[in-house]
Amino acid sequence: MKTVIEPKKQEWASLIKRPVMNLSEIYARVQPVMQAVQQEGDAALLRFTAQFDGVALQQIAVSEKEKAQAAGMLSNELKAAIEQAAANIRFFHSKQLTPAEVVETMPGVRCWRKSVGIERVGIYVPGGTAPLFSTVLMLAVPAQLAGCKEIVLCTPPQKDGTVHPAVLYSAQVAGVTQIFKAGGAQAIAAMTYGTESIPAVSKIFGPGNQYVTAAKMLAQQAGIPIDMPAGPSEVCVMADESANPTYVAADLLSQAEHGADSQVLLVATPDFNMPALQAELAEQLSRLPRNAMASAALENSTAVVLENIDDMLALVNDYAAEHLIISMNNATAIAEQIVNAGSVFIGHLSPESVGDYASGTNHTLPTNGYARMYSGVSVDSFVKKITYQQLTPEGLQAIAPTVIAMAEAEGLEAHANAVRVRM
Known part of the structure; x- marks a missing residue:
């Protein structure tokens, strides 16, 4: 670790500069994977899992039997730790839930905003050098609190074709609805486009290596939002x-x-x-x-x-x-x-x-x-905010002159008429 003493301000930028990824080279590797999954579905997923993870899978979905066996493969100490962490995460994030507040901007003009959970979200949990089961809790708990009906989890299999039991146990504690053995850019592609096994989702979350990050950026270009660049x-x-x-x-x-x-x-x-x-x-x-x-x-x-x-x-x-x-x-x-x-x-x-x-x-x-x-990710990451307004006869009467004047000034006569015909 090098030490720099009292650097001049013009030197700061070089000291805190992050490494720059060669995105063109990474995209060139990731795009064919994304396209293959889009066109071939599960067949491409199975092929890439064999190629990149060295695992020949029989099925992509984690079975109910595998989920049920997970708890028995963990120590009571680790299960208690996972449950305590989940409880703390749930408690902190639950305070981010706020009830809709009706605001009367003028007499008879009532406006409010409501948070509605994204119906189906995708969570990516890396395998690699460590089973990041804590990421399952960090993403699935706020998704469940937000009211997401489907929480789809993709994670690469271990060399024996299984998913680490701590990941499976955490997924059950946190309310994940479906779990699939798929990793890397191909998992992001599956959640973007959908395959025979993995449903397409409306938003993708989770960390990963440079290929996963590039795949998420390409997913965003395909119209699927992501949590954040990483x-x-x-x-x-x-x-x-x-x-x-x-x-x-x-x-x-x-x-x-x-x-x-x-x-x-x-x-x-x-x-x-x-x-x-x-x-x-x-x-x-x-x-x-x-x-x-x-x-x-x-x-x-x-x-x-x-x-x-x-x-x-x-x-x-x-x-x-x-x-x-x-x-x-x-x-x-x-x-x-x-x-x-x-x-x-x-x-x-x-x-x-x-x-x-x-x-x-x-x-x-x-x-x-x-x-x-x-x-960072929060309950807000898993919801969309819908605004509502409701007017009484008195409210419409009060606001009509304002709307009509503004619409006419913009040359939008039909807008003005939509208010005028109600008067």
Whole structure:
């Protein structure tokens, strides 16, 4: 992890620059997969699963028997942890549900807005190097709360052709209605176009590698909205002399172990104990099972030392991290000045891991600087807002002159007449 001390502001952009994907090359690989699934359906899915996952499947849908067996394959401790996390996520997200409020803009003119769940949503849960069953909870729980009637989950099979039991158990706890063994760009294509087994959905959610991300962008071009653009996972830690180097090292490594392309940024004051941090990183890294990935991520990571708190805030807000940890004195006050971040962790006892799993907030967050304009997943992500209005005779009488005058000024006589004939 390289350290840069008091860089000039004109150097900041290069310090916080994310890697740029070669989208043309990735699209060239993904588009034929998308087209094949659109044209061939299940046959293409089975072929790609054999080609990319090395698994010859007999059927794509997870059977009821497989779902029923999942609970017995997990320890009671893990099942209790999944249920506790689901309860916290459900409780936090339930507070995002708001009843329709009728507003009388003029006497007799009543307007309101109602949230209606998207009827069928698709959730993608990566397999790869780790079974991300926590993502099932983060996406399916708010979808269920939102009132989505169908929650379709796609996830790549393991080498034995099964889905990890923790994914299956989490899906049942969270209210997933259908589960399919399909991964990668082909799973996104299946949820976009539909196949004999997998129904087409109205919106697609979930993280994935660069091919999944490219497939989601192509799905968006095909008219299927997605949760947000996504890049590699990332964390930014702000630290001063009060920060514990052991904690900071653990926080940095918790993101670095996601993969070699994970983004790790430290923004520290000069009195932060940087030598102790470097020692802790080496010590903790040596004990990690995924140390090769974490080490590769750290090699491409940066620690920036800035004396001025305002400069630290400016740099952090410019970076717009997916996860931002504030390990500083007056952390709460500093957090109030954050305007660009996916999720903020305040103080020395708030590790990013709690948000990833069980505090209740959502871990599906904007990366790659998209926190400047995107929010993380919430109940709102799974609903559309429909507005309503209802007028009484008095209300129509009161508003008619305004509508008629405006319509006539725009040259839309039929609009004016639609009010006039009712008078």
